[in-house]
Amino acid sequence: xxxxxxxxxxxxxxxxxxxxxxxxxxxxxxxxxxxxxxxxxxxxxxxxxxxxxxxxxxxxxxxxxxxxxxxxxxxxxxxxxxxxxxxxxxxxxxxxxxxxxxxxxxxxxxxxxxxxxxxxxxxxxxxxxxxxxxxxxxxxxxxxxxxxxxxxxxxxxxxxxxxxxxxxxxxxxxxxxxxxxxxxxxxxxxxxxxxxxxxxxxxxxxxxxxxxxxxxxxxxxxxxxxxxxxxxxxxxxxxxxxxxxxxxxxxxxxxxxxxxxxxxxxxxxxxxxxxxxxxxxxxxxxxxxxxxxxxxxxxxxxxxxxxxxxxxxxxxxxxxxxxxxxxxxxxxxxxxxxxxxxxxxxxxxxxxxxxxxxxxxxxxxxxxxxxxxxxxxxxxxxxxxxxxxxxxxxxxxxx
Amino acid sequence: xxxxxxxxxxxxxxxxxxxxxxxxxxxxxxxxxxxxxxxxxxxxxxxxxxxxxxxxxxxxxxxxxxxxxxxxxxxxxxxxxxxxxxxxxxxxxxxxxxxxxxxxxxxxxxxxxxxxxxxxxxxxxxxxxxxxxxxxxxxxxxxxxxxxxxxxxxxxxxxxxxxxxxxxxxxxxxxxxxxxxxxxxxxxxxxxxxxxxxxxxxxxxxxxxxxxxxxxxxxxxxxxxxxxxxxxxxxxxxxxxx
Numbered sequence: 001x002x003x004x005x006x007x008x009x010x011x012x013x014x015x016x017x018x019x020x021x022x023x024x025x026x027x028x029x030x031x032x033x034x035x036x037x038x039x040x041x042x043x044x045x046x047x048x049x050x051x052x053x054x055x056x057x058x059x060x061x062x063x064x065x066x067x068x069x070x071x072x073x074x075x076x077x078x079x080x081x082x083x084x085x086x087x088x089x090x091x092x093x094x095x096x097x098x099x100x101x102x103x104x105x106x107x108x109x110x111x112x113x114x115x116x117x118x119x120x121x122x123x124x125x126x127x128x129x130x131x132x133x134x135x136x137x138x139x140x141x142x143x144x145x146x147x148x149x150x151x152x153x154x155x156x157x158x159x160x161x162x163x164x165x166x167x168x169x170x171x172x173x174x175x176x177x178x179x180x181x182x183x184x185x186x187x188x189x190x191x192x193x194x195x196x197x198x199x200x201x202x203x204x205x206x207x208x209x210x211x212x213x214x215x216x217x218x219x220x221x222x223x224x225x226x227x228x229x230x231x232x233x234x235x236x237x238x239x240x241x242x243x244x245x246x247x248x249x250x251x252x253x254x255x256x257x258x259x260x261x262x263x264x265x266x267x268x269x270x271x272x273x274x275x276x277x278x279x280x281x282x283x284x285x286x287x288x289x290x291x292x293x294x295x296x297x298x299x300x301x302x303x304x305x306x307x308x309x310x311x312x313x314x315x316x317x318x319x320x321x322x323x324x325x326x327x328x329x330x331x332x333x334x335x336x337x338x339x340x341x342x343x344x345x346x347x348x349x350x351x352x353x354x355x356x357x358x359x360x361x362x363x364x365x366x367x368x369x370x371x372x373x374x375x376x377x378x379x380x381x382x383x384x385x386x387x388x389x390x391x392x393x394x395x396x397x398x399x
Numbered sequence: 400x401x402x403x404x405x406x407x408x409x410x411x412x413x414x415x416x417x418x419x420x421x422x423x424x425x426x427x428x429x430x431x432x433x434x435x436x437x438x439x440x441x442x443x444x445x446x447x448x449x450x451x452x453x454x455x456x457x458x459x460x461x462x463x464x465x466x467x468x469x470x471x472x473x474x475x476x477x478x479x480x481x482x483x484x485x486x487x488x489x490x491x492x493x494x495x496x497x498x499x500x501x502x503x504x505x506x507x508x509x510x511x512x513x514x515x516x517x518x519x520x521x522x523x524x525x526x527x528x529x530x531x532x533x534x535x536x537x538x539x540x541x542x543x544x545x546x547x548x549x550x551x552x553x554x555x556x557x558x559x560x561x562x563x564x565x566x567x568x569x570x571x572x573x574x575x576x577x578x579x580x581x582x583x584x585x586x587x588x589x590x591x592x593x594x595x596x597x598x599x600x601x602x603x604x605x606x607x608x609x610x611x612x613x614x615x616x617x618x619x620x621x622x623x624x625x626x627x628x629x630x631x632x633x634x635x636x637x638x639x640x641x
Contacts, residue, residue: 003487005495009528018525025513309509312470314498314526316491392470396505397461 019326036288041339154209308395328380336372451620502571
């Protein structure tokens with residue numbers, strides 16, 4: 001200083017220590033006020049962590065199932081078609097360059113019952129579908145028990161049940177001889193399938209071979225839908241030409257879909273919930289911030305004599321402000337770290353239950369602590385300024 | 400004892416400089432109606448003095464302490480502490496002046512409850528920029544000086560009233576200030592502890608530390624080498640150095 005006075009100085013380690021005084025002496029209050037921030041940050045980290053973990057699970061699922069499956073469905077209804085694809089559709093589609101495999105599905109007009117004593121109306125919503133033997137490969141499906149149709153069993157009255165159909169019929173496995181009453185015929189169940197993640201319609205179906213459909217149920221075996229696997233690099237090109245290839249006369253009567261889009265759409269819907277919960281987390285954080293501001297204002301009022309003493313010991317206004325702002329920041333950072341830990345724990349437990357990998361985006365951790373710091377700074381600013389502006393004589397007089 | 404002397408009339412101790420001087424100091428609080436707490440106060444304190452300022456309630460003792468301690472500025476008049484004229488100093492400068500040149504002892508002790516005696520005393524140097532080891536070393540010596548070497552690690556709340564005030568005295572002394580201002584240092588103590596604190600102040604003053612003790616207890620004030628009587632914001636008498 002120009003007047004030869006050495007200015008008051010406070011080491012940063014001492015600033016930290018003075019900021020922690022209030023927290024040490026009022027532990028319960030500090031813990032409760034940090035709790036608000038902790039809940040807010042935990043909600044945000046948890047939501048982001050769960051979203052990331054489920055997304056990673058979806059990506060793994062899509063990776064496993066492939067995004068190159070396309071379904072070609074015959075439209076039904078007035079102006080939408082007869083519900084049947086032309087006979088040559090499968091062969092035409094197979095000739096598209098990037099198409100790797102095709103599998104035909106033909107909807108059979110028949111009902112399935114556990115026994116022939118069940119009243120006709122109680123179909124259980126189970127459909128009958130005649131399918132190709134390569135269906136399982138095309139759909140990346142798997143057998144839960146027994147085996148899938150092959151060239152031999154396709155010609156005989158045998159059926160493979162989708163997971164939902166099996167459950168509704170009360171058939172969990174194929175030990176012994178399990179028979180079902182299908183289209184006024186006894187069919188032997190030779191397999192039960194796991195859930196089709198890309199084609200839930202087939203979960204509710206009894207699947208039979210084209211041979212047995214024609215021989216035993218007098219079915220015309222006209223394709224109602226085709227399942228197509230194509231080169232992933234050309235999937236959009238293939239999608240563009242599928243309807244015209246399947247039905248050149250009336251391409252508008254053909255519906256082409258990509259089942260993996262449905263999974264992605266589901267994830268997008270989950271994202272909307274993520275945004276909602278993030279919003280709720282932000283509200284909790286705001287409430288936590290107001291709590292900290294409240295506690296700090298009370299703290300300044302209660303500790304007027306300490307402020308007076310510190311000013312008498314040589315603290316400048318800035319030192320006092322730093323002490324109280326530091327205290328608010330410590331409270332909020334403690335809440336932030338606790339919140340990240342809690343959010344991580346919640347994500348870990350839930351992901352574990354769901355069988356997902358626990359993934360917390362680094363941004364959620366950094367962002368969580370940063371948000372806590374920001375809230376703490378905003379919440380602590382007014383009380384800190386108020387403490388700094390307190391006149392030392394007034395502060396000492398109030399003791 | 401009722402001799403009234405102006406600041407100029409106070410005979411400085413030979414060979415010692417003036418540590419504190421007030422010249423025509425007036426303090427008025429802007430209330431309705433305005434309250435004039437001090438009016439034309441003149442006196443000077445020289446190095447090594449022990450001055451008792453005595454007066455009844457409302458005589459302006461606390462206001463005088465705040466102005467001497469640079470915690471407040473006068474409405475009119477001139478105050479000089481350790482050679483620095485308050486009028487020339489900013490708020491930040493006043494903080495610096497307090498941290499290095501003025502020690503305070505308060506009636507309510509003002510110790511931080513969660514801290515040990517050592518840390519409370521070391522905090523007397525908190526704003527000087529000294530490192531913690533140096534601060535603690537000096538605090539240890541200051542506590543030894545007030546006879547509390549055996550209580551270094553006791554938290555403030557575990558100390559008796561007399562011990563707490565000794566810790567406060569040690570905190571005021573730790574930075575070797577130019578002047579120590581004590582505001583009713585015996586106000587919260589029983590007579591035995593009160594006597595002990597007065598003895599301690601005398602003993603420390605004997606080592607050359609300048610003290611101004613503000614008290615409403617005439618007996619205590621008049622036992623000091625110099626007594627200034629205050630009434631209605633004005634100096635009623637100044638005994639000068641006896």
